[in-house]
Amino acid sequence: MKTRLLTVAALLASTASAHAVGLDRSGQRIGILFEEGNRVELSFGYTDPTLEGTTQTNPAFGPLGGQSIDNVGDSFLIWNLGLKYDFNEKLSFALITDEPYGSDVFYPGNPAASLLGGTGATVDSFAVTALGRYKFNDNWSVHGGLRYQEVSAGVTLGGAAFGATNGYSSSFGSDGDVGYVIGAAYEIPAIALRVALTYNSSTTHQLPTSESGLPVPSLNTTSITEVDTPETLNLDFQTGIAANTLVFGNLRYARYSDTVVAPTGFTGLTGNPLTDLEDGYDFEIGIGRRFNEKWSGSVAIGFSTVGDDNFVSPLGPNNGSRHIAVGAKYDVNESFAISGGIRYTSLGDAVSSPGGNPVADFTGNDAISVGVKFAYKF
Template sequence: MKYRVIAAGAALVASSSAAYAVGLDRSTRPTGLIFESGNVLEFSLGYTNPSIDGTDGANTPTGNIAESFVIGGAGVRYEINDKFSVGLIVDEPYGADILYGPTSTFLAGTAAKVDSNAITAFGRYKFDENWSVHGGLVYQSLSANVTLSGAAYRGLSGYNAAFSNDSSVGYMVGAAYEIPEIALRIALTYHSEIDHELDTFESIGATPIASSTTDVTTPETIELAVQSGVAKDTLVFGSVRFSHYSATVVSPIGLQGATMNPNASLTDLENAWDAELGVGRRFNDKWSGSVSIGWEQKGSDDLVSPLSSTNGATYLTIGAAYQLNEKTKISGGIRYTDFGNAIANIGGNPVATFDSDSALSAGLRIQYSF
């Protein structure tokens, strides 16, 4: 039973498809490379086209507030011996591209852009064929720009905060249990919070109001991933991930002063859960494929920030992997995401409603063994 080919079709597809997911997630911290065999070099590219539009409190359309985006990734794994391997993973863990168009009376001009990059240096040690541990350091950069605009923000309309790029270090650590004969793997991986100090320039219109440093923490995450062969040429897989987004608060000094609220924040993010379940199938020596369904859940109500106007989701991913030759493997897939209904609010006051929103994602990954 050639489970390794099946696993490629099942697991790589999801991580090579760009996501529009809970919180600010983009690449959802890919870790599949850690569990590959031998020496591997890989490159991935993903594209997402979201459609998120609603109606604001003045009963005018918001237009599509979410812009399409492309994310890239790369990684290398080197096997030092049959017990110890090391590698690097480059990804874009967080991001946002939000802009309310001129049709929205309440929110026209409100915008948020978040960019990030991360490099993870990892190592894995196998005690035997069943038990292993993995871990490493994560070097992460983060920058952002936020504008609040429209009648919903009243005297704060025209506020802008530009957050300069900052880099900081965190870590990830995990363990796995495997039975290679049936492709069973149970892996638990933890990514730490990463604290940033972002130089911040704030203004309202053309008037500067503050120049300071803002502390921002990206969330810790923990993921349990499971896969197992269940029949000849067939593999099932699944995962559960928790993201501690309530720790991500963006409260610059100028915003606190302008609102006379020491707890004022540009974010209103809630802790989030993501679960996925799927099946992979090997068709022949060249081709394998997979299909999976996933769910995202955050918070206990429909209230969200105008800068993050989605509320949970259900998604379907279909993918395939092709073994081009002995050394080269190509995998890819598409994902359709259906978002839950959401009510954008400012200080508890509804300012827009969003329903029937979705996103279409596609991804491609190339792996080369050397």
């Protein structure tokens, strides 16, 4: 059974997986390392989220309660480029670029006449991963390498719900660090079985920080904020269940509780960090089928875990998610293939709660993602 059905499966898993656990976007996929032969892959994913809410009716909010909140989720595009090369039958190499983490949230409205208007967050990242894989035999292999990663961000807090920090703004300049990747895989080629476990270390970033808008002038300063990205664990599996039919899946754990953003001025005033992220899991399972020499297709469903309660930061107003994705792959010839997919994500209901105080309800929201991948074998 040929394993190239996974080209479609991998696309579905990486089609701009918005609103997964924490700030995840690419899922740090390394599937190209297990493809047959030498190849280059280029993929793009676009996500259009809808995150609308309503401020709660509370006597303390006065006329600001019960107001509608227009869409706070900005659409975004991610891309991925990968190269895989076999040195011999046992040793292969892959170079992967991706955008592992991100956020694009902005609350419309006047900060002086709303509870959350003007609040927003952007997170940008870029990573280059160099991996090697060594096959001991047809069943066992190990893989590992280094990842260079850059991160930058910006946060604004607007609206009466933030009290003394209404109007606060911080800018976190870009900084890079090197982490490592290590893993192992077990395969039975005759039935297209593969189970691969991959650990991604955290990286530590010293972000140049500029803060403004705090009521204490001496706290509006420039400093360095140390931020750790989460360590993660990916478990990928697949197996043939019939001729030209494959079941595949992925389980991902991300330790976001270690990702704390605590700029000097804001923490000095409030005693709290800007972020409060929880560890979480993403899970996906699907089935792929090769229809003929040209066409393959797949469908997958999945979810990300919810938090301990529905209270979330205004900078991430959803709690868990469920999704369904479908995709197709067309082999133009023996060397070139095009894959495409679409994914619908139902975003979990949440209560936007700055400082732990419930302010706005976000319910019935979703996101649409589309993606395309071009693969060339040489």
